[in-house]
């Protein structure tokens with residue numbers, strides 16, 4: 001069938017791929033990944049079916065939070081290359097049909113940012129009010145986001161003679177978006193990167209960013225409300241680009257998340273990560289039971305037409321399980337990360353999927369098939385496509401941010417420079433480059449990489465997954481998730497077995513009138529529904545199946 005998606009809403013069925021330039025490919029042998037290295041591998045990403053790159057921060061930084069502690073919003077970290085290299089990368093990506101978005105980190109700056117330096121050294125500095133100060137912090141402050149590193153979100157600054165707010169580390173003072181000059185600076189900076197060809201931003205820590213607009217009651221009359229401000233940012237991106245996006249990090253329950261899409265027209269965040277669905281997925285995987293995810297999908301609000309959910313099974317942070325109950329989180333920890341060294345902040349896991357699944361590739365493939373089958377836009381974290389593991393000796397969130405594994409060499413083909421200056425050590429052992437690398441998998445039709453290539457192609461050929469509405473089909477097996485997603489007159493049914501035992505399922509999809517068959521998209525085999533419209537099939541342990549609903553007169557390309 002033909003994709004009817006129009007290009008100005010390209011993100012509805014994009015395949016998003018997140019990477020950090022410093023760990024992707026080092027082109028000059030200095031031990032650090034760089035923009036030239038990334039540019040060199042854009043053909044690889046295009047071959048994988050990636051249509052949108054999300055770049056983790058590449059700006060000059062104090063490098064105490066992997067680049068999320070920015071010291072200059074307008075620059076490129078010198079280790080990664082030059083502005084010229086950046087422009088070449090964007091141009092080449094565009095030539096290969098790949099859009100580029102990057103982290104917009106404006107909840108805070110580094111404490112080394114010139115704004116903070118000016119602010120802390122002079123109460124009368126115009127930058128003083130770019131940050132949030134207090135002589136007497138409130139009695140019940142919110143808990144720090146990184147509880148193993150910080151005990152409070154307020155820290156006293158000797159030089160400033162006041163406390164300042166920091167939701168994250170103390171070296172990342174929070175910006176105060178109630179200040180109109182700061183708001184002007186933020187859009188100017190966004191405009192700069194959009195002008196260089198970016199297609200939008202992944203917006204870091206959105207609720208925290210908007211927080212000061214919600215709490216500064218004294219000035220409430222003169223301030224935009226938080227959602228008005230977010231609407232202004234989206235409108236700005238729209239005006240400057242026509243089709244640019246804001247992909248927001250909003251880890252809140254669905255009821256609160258939905259407000260961040262904006263009004264019925266969807267005029268705030270274009271996309272939001274589905275943190276709740278991700279966590280219910282892992283709970284279900286731990287139990288071999290698809291019902292937690294089915295319930296989350298049923299409860300998940302339908303975004304406005306101009307918005308979208310972004311699905312993921314791994315990102316660059318801890319695999320957070322903060323929305324599960326304590327008992328549920330314990331179940332997931334017991335199943336996938338029982339050793340305390342695998343856990344972070346008491347709420348998440350510092351592991352990648354294949355080691356968590358004990359290297360069981362049937363299960364890993366089932367989960368990625370499901371990621372692409374979920375209604376929304378799938379987001380991959382680099383290395384997932386080849387089944388990379390984490391580095392167990394690297395502590396905290398950094399464990400999953402190791403160099404990309406291109407070849408079987410010890411360095412994974414990441415760099416010819418000295419390993420001791422790599423931004424993180426290369427994984428060793430079972431999941432190290434000797435066993436897991438791009439080169440070996442590229443030409444192997446049975447590899448995970450080849451499977452992922454077929455998956456991205458299949459996802460793109462099923463635009464209803466990005467555009468349509470989805471229904472959980474009832475059937476007898478609690479281990480199976482059966483979804484039917486329909487858009488216009490097209491419809492695809494996907495089945496995923498969460499358990500290590502085979503399942504016989506019978507379900508009754510919505511079928512068009514006429515002589516209907518279901519075509520299994522991986523094998524090309526067909527199934528004819530029974531006279532009563534029901535369909536029976538068997539799923540092997542951790543099996544999956546995508547079925548396109550067609551009438552017998554059309555021929556599917558599988």
Ligand code: GLC
Nearest residue numbers: 065068105168204205316317
């Ligand atoms: C976001 C990022 C995380 C970073 C934090 C502070 O949560 O995903 O990596 O440490 O913001 O910028």
